[in-house]
Structures are given as C-alpha cells and as structure tokens.
Amino acid sequence: MTYSITLNVNGVEYPLEVDAHASLLNTVRDQVGLTGSKEGCDDSECGACMMLIDGRPVNSCSYLAVQANGSQVTTVEGLTNTDDLAPLQEAFLVEGGVQCGFCTPGMLISATALLESNPDPTSDEVRIGLSGNLCRCTGYDGIVKAVLKVAEARSGN
C-alpha cells in the first residue's frame, strides 16, 4: 500500500507516493534524488543519514517517510543555498574535519543542530552532542575544532 505525502526538502515541496515502510532516507535519496545523506548502517548506529526535521536532528534511516509528511526536511544539500559554503562546511575543511567524507553530511547536520540548541558549547558539550555520529578517518579532532571555531566566531559577532 502506498501513501501520498508531501515533503518539503531544503525549501522545495515534493509531492510523493511512498510505501508504508519506506524510510525517509531512501525516499530522499531515491525519489527526491538528493544523495548527500548516506546509509552507513540502516540502524541508527552511525549517524551518516542524519537530517533535520523541523529543525530537529533524526536518523532518517529509521524514520518513516510517512512520518515526515508535511514537515520541513533539511539535508546536507540544504546547508547552503549559494556557491559559498556555510561556516561549518568551511571550518570542517580548514580544520581537517574531512577525510573520506562519508560521515561528513550527517556530522554537519548534527553540528548544525547542536549549535542551534547550544550556540556556545564547551569542547565536552561538542563531543557529547556529536557522539551519535561515527567517523573512522579523522579521530574526530578536526571535527571538534571546526565546531568550536564556528561557535567562537559567532559569539564574537
């Protein structure tokens, strides 16, 4: 059985027909065609699929597309609408927070949500806030530095 739903992904409305069991991740990747969000485990363990639903971070692999009907969904592709990178994206590159890049989309979404809820986090708060996202390459060092750097720059403003 399929359902008619509407997803607003990164500011664009997509009317979709989805199976009852379709995950938000697969729907966005296969039907909307935005493949930035990754499937690393399909079990809410790695965080590579993280999206914002109405501003709240979720593992989209374990979230049904029908649950997101009518919601505002933000994926990594929606973090900037111009050719300029968002401050977190820029900081990830400058601080060495990106190697293979597979965890990066989910990590950026979690970091975005973290800074929304806690604009001036301590290093420990960043580490706790990102602990649902696994990275095998970077040892997390550059990622933590990048988030702290963006927070610092914002509070400086």
Add this chain to the structure above:
Amino acid sequence: MTIAPERKPFIRPDGKEKVTGLGRYTADLNLTGQAFARFKYADHPHARIVRIDTAAARALPGVFAVLTHADVPDVLYGGMVEDRRLFAKEKVRWEGDVVAAVAARTAEIAAEAVRLIEVEYEVLEPLPDFAANMEPGATLVHEAWEGYEADDSLDRNQNILGHSSIVKGDADGAMESAEVVVKSRFVSDASQGAPIEPRAILAQWQGDRVTIWSSTQVPFAARSGVAHTLQIPESHVRVIVPLLGGGFGSKCDFHFEAHVAALARATRRPVKLVFSRQEEFFAPDHRREGMIIELETGATRDGRLVSRRGRLILDKGAYCGEGGFFAQMAAMHACGPYKLDNVNVEAFLNYSTNQPSSSVRAPTAPQTCWALEQHMDEVAMAIGMDPVELRRRALIEEGAEGPAGQIFDRIGAKETLEAALEMIGYGQELPEDEAIGVACGWWPSFGSQSGAYVKLNGDGTGTIITGAMESGTGAVMGLPLLAAEVLGMKPEDFSILYQDTDAGPWDMGSSGSQTTFNNGRAVIEAAREVREKLLDLAAAELEANRDDLELVDGEVRVKGSPGTSVTIVDLAETGETIIGKGSGDVPEAPEVDASACVGRLGMESFLAPQLITHAARIKLDRATGVVRVLEFAAAHDSGVIINRMGADGQVYGGVMMGIGQALSEATWFDDDGRQRNPGLLDYKLQTVSDGPKIDIRWIEIDTPGAGPKGSKGVGEPPSVPTPGAIGNAIAKLIGGPVRRLPMTPERVWETMNGDGEV
C-alpha cells in the same frame, strides 16, 4: 639531520563536494534500467554442497538472473595462493562464501529470490580453531591444497598456508646463558576495518566491454580479478572508483566486482550491489587476523637483549586473498625495532573455517606490537629497570643491526621515544588510578611501480592523471603540492584525474601507506618532463639560454632578470602539446643475508622504516575494569612531512582506531565460526566522546631510501603501537598485562582478580 620545509595550510581539492553532499560515492550512482543484486551466502561455515536448486528463485516475478558456479568459468583465484572460486562449488568454507547471486527488479525481490534458493549440504565439522588446524591429522580446509597455484616461497603444508621464520645467530644457546629469561603468551581476537561506507558496485556492459564502478581501494587489482575470473581481456574491463568512503585496508583486493559484472552480462542490464552493514562485517574476505603470540626474551641485567624466541600462529581463515605475506610480517613485528643479538621467531598462517583475514591498516602489526611491547615491559620488570630505560638501550639507531642482519641507516627511533615521553610528561606524579604506558613500533616503506602523466591545459593550469587511489587519506589530494613545486605553479592550479583504470597508468592502489612514496615519485618525474618542455619553449620565445631560465610564480624567467619572462599561460595557450610522464625507479629493501630464514617474502629487511613511539595516560575504574584514555602522545618518524594537515589527520584517526582495537573492537565468533556481532551496536568503534587529547610530533629524519622530498609512509603506523601503550599503562595499575586483546572491562577485571594467564 632534520628538515623543516615551509608549510602552508592545505585544503583538499575534493573537499567542497564532500561538505556540500554533492560528491558521488558508488551507492549514490544509478543507471537507467538497473537491476539490484543480492547474494546467497553459505548456510553452514563448513559443508559439502550436494545440490543447488535455483528453479523457484528464477521463477519469482521480477527476477532477471540467478547465477551459481555453473554459470561462470571454473577458475581459481587468489593472491599468493589461488584457492577460491567466485561461487562455492564443492564446499563452503566460511559463512560468507557466496553460493549464488541474484539480480532482480528491486532489492526486495532479489532478497526474496535468495530465500527461495535451495541448497542441499553435507554438513561438516567447522574448523574454527586455527591453532589446532596445524596439528598432524587435522581435517583439511582445502583437500586439494597441494595442487593450487601458489608462490613457492610460502612454505605451505596442509592447513598451513604460510610459514616464515626470522633467524639470526644461535637463539637457543644465547637463551640458555642469558642472565634473565622472560616468557609471555598473548591472544588477540580478530577485528575489522569497518569503513563507514558499506561497499557498493555498479556494472554495465557495452558490447564486450564492461565498466564497473566500485568502492575499491585497488582498482587495478579489481580489474585483474574480473578479467581472470570471467576469462576476458583486461582491456575489456574498466574500473572507476567514485568517491571512496574509507577503506583502512578492508577494501583492498578484488572482491565482488566479477559477481556483479557476471550478473550484468546475464541480465543485459546495469546491475547494482550495495552491502548492508551486516554484510560489510561478515561477507568480505577481509578482517584483521586473530593471533596467538608466544614470546621469550633473554637479557642481561644492564638491558641488552641477547636472544628472542617467538612462535606466532595467525588465523588466515578460509582463503588466502591478498594476505599471504602475513607470517613473515608478523615475525618481523615480533622482533620489533630493537637490537637483538640472536633471533629465532617462527610464524604460521593457518587456514580455518573463519572469515578470511587480509590487510587491515598495518596488517599483523598492532596486535603483535601489543604483545611484544607488554613483553618488553615484563623484561624490564624482571631485570629491575624502568621500561623506558630498557627501550633507550635497546631501540635501533644508525649503524644498528636488524633482526635478520639489516644494518640501519639514519632513523629516528630513539628520537620518537624521547619526544613521546616529553609530550606525555613521563615520570609525573599521578593519582593512584592513573598510569602512563609507552610502546614503540615500526612499519616498512613499500617500493612499487607507479605512474602518472602531467599535462598543461591551454589556460595555463595543469592536470595530473594518475593511477593512484584516494581512500580519504588525502595522499592523492596532496600530489598537486609536488607538481606545483617542480613547475613554479600553485597547487590549486592543478586538477586530478584519478581512479579510472582506462585513464591512469597502473598503480597498486591505496594500500601499504605508499601512495606519496611511489606515486609522488611518478608525479615529480612527470612534472620534470613538463618543465623541460616549458624551458625549451621559453628559451625560443625569450631568445635566451635555457640554462639561464627558472620557473617561478607561473612564469618562466631569466634568472636575475625577472622582467625578461613569459607566463606559462602564454606558452600553453599556443596549443602546443605539453605533457610529461613518469614512473621513476622503484627503491628496493636493502639486501641482507637471511639464508637462515624460511618463508622469505622480501620483508626480512625493511626499506626506509617508519618508527613510532606512543604514550598513553589512562584512568582505570577498579570496580568495573573500565579503562579510559585521558591523554595520548604520538611521536612519529615518517621522514619529511609534505602535507602536515593530512599527516596529522592520519595520526588522529589511526590512534582512535588503535584505541578501539585496544579496548573495545573485536569480532566475536561462536563455536562454529559465525560472527556474533556483525553490527555497529555490538562491534564498538570509538565515538567522539571517547577520544582523548592527542598530541603529535613529527621527527623529520632524512632517511636514505625515502620517497619524494624525504617522505616515508604515514597511514598505517599510527595504529601500530597504540594498543601496546594502553596495555602497558593498564599493566602498571593491575600488576601485570591483560593477555587478551581487546582489553575489555571484563578482561581487565578478570586479570585483576585472577591469574591473568591465557
């Protein structure tokens, strides 16, 4: 001699597509009309196949093809031993053996078809005990082992796939007369590379040629494997690697490309395979090998190591794959970077019906180093010497003799030790539940053929066309730094065409920490050829002697007369073909007289070795056995560092992987050899909140035989001594080493409250 080249921050050229989510990994690709593949795996770890019935699966609506061994050429493949088929034929030898493959309209239909495949087995006793498998009379994993094509140097015998020894002098005699003798036994579990990207493959035929997009670290090896197993010319196979989501060795070797190519040929459609996380754990013939490590050292009371004996048994699992060299590599790591007067270390690489082991980041080294370094601390304790002082006396240095007689040139072993001690504050007063452990290790550089082209574009930019592979380390991303320096251009002036076997020259791929070492050499040579052409063109243009010219800031100019110049843009936009190619001379490991050693595979001496000391400050909860790493110091001699951000990134990541291997990461097998924890909830990677502060220092020794600009490898060494350093810290707190790896809370607690033997 130390060198401190000028360094600038370096932003990786593939960075923007990665942070915007617009970069494509293999699973992100789709082709119109594609079918989806699923595999039927063995139902038993060890069984004889009596009958395979695919009729019901083929009859399921939406199924396009079901393949078994009968549908592909009957050929064996493998690295140093050809012992495997694409599809199991007479026997299955491990739970991940592929019995059949399905392509269907959707992945769900393919999965349903897999369930409909009927296989009748004669179930055999599993053979998971890799040590017992070498006993006389043990059941053979491969009955036909003698007839396999294999490297003659392996010293094979029945279930022993490889046997190597490192022998020097008279270890037995020296042991008898040693003032102090210490014996230790350690057991290490298997662990996994566990990249965050599960592997994916997409294949499409055009006439007799197939293009395969694959998440492989070694596209040229994948191409060879497809050509060999499907019996088609290599030139008919093109392997393209989109962005690769990490590998850590586990995506080395030819794996499933031929299965998917065969399905695509049978269905006359593109076929796509994407692994689940569970498959990524159990199905690749790739994991870090479990080991039993017995070490014995004879020493004088003033810290001279007069004899080392060792016996190592490694779990090869069901098939050779690319890991045939592990016995000799492990034997070298059981010697370590130490001056040893007499040596006799034997290593056995044994078949079992477990998942095959193959390269994972510094194969055999972390667990062997973990055992050796804890053993070294036991030796120090036995002679009443601080373990750091023992290492000061025993570590190799320029002029020292290696385990099989190699005489070392300039290397920074002792410098890494002192740097790590200084960073961690060795000797400081610590709370009673904290301790500092120190471990040293080493890893060789690998010389290999490699090639590159450099061409100039009409707008004065350059393109590097390379066979090298970027797994995320940044090694390929760093190649423009080398070309730019030769040509007086900026690194950002270069684009890179890579990971396409039809474009770049042959390369061994992203393995062995050797991309910069070998492909860097090729890029420099190719850029030099371009430089010669630019000098010729500029000499004619400027009517100057080419010997008087230099390339600086994007132009060719007369030395001492900067006004007399022509820009590279002006020279390139004429349409002149300006292209250079390079491969360079492959450096070789030093010759040694290792005639007393058996199973010689070329690692009895180490080319331009990389030296490492790690120091860990840990905290132990005595009630639970939980260990937390509070602070970590990593000092590395990797030669001259070309890209500091990239090199640091390898250490941060490698140390975290090493902490995982030390404390939490293990593949647990049940009694039959099936994985009990093929998922990220039960196979525990370190998270960001587990991470300690990590300090890094590079000891930039100019080692003879090193690669471009004096560089050595960087990628694998950071995970080598990490478990050993943590182990030595734990041992200080509980009075002796935890003899099983990983050192989980249960094992730490049991060691505290038991005799600690294994």
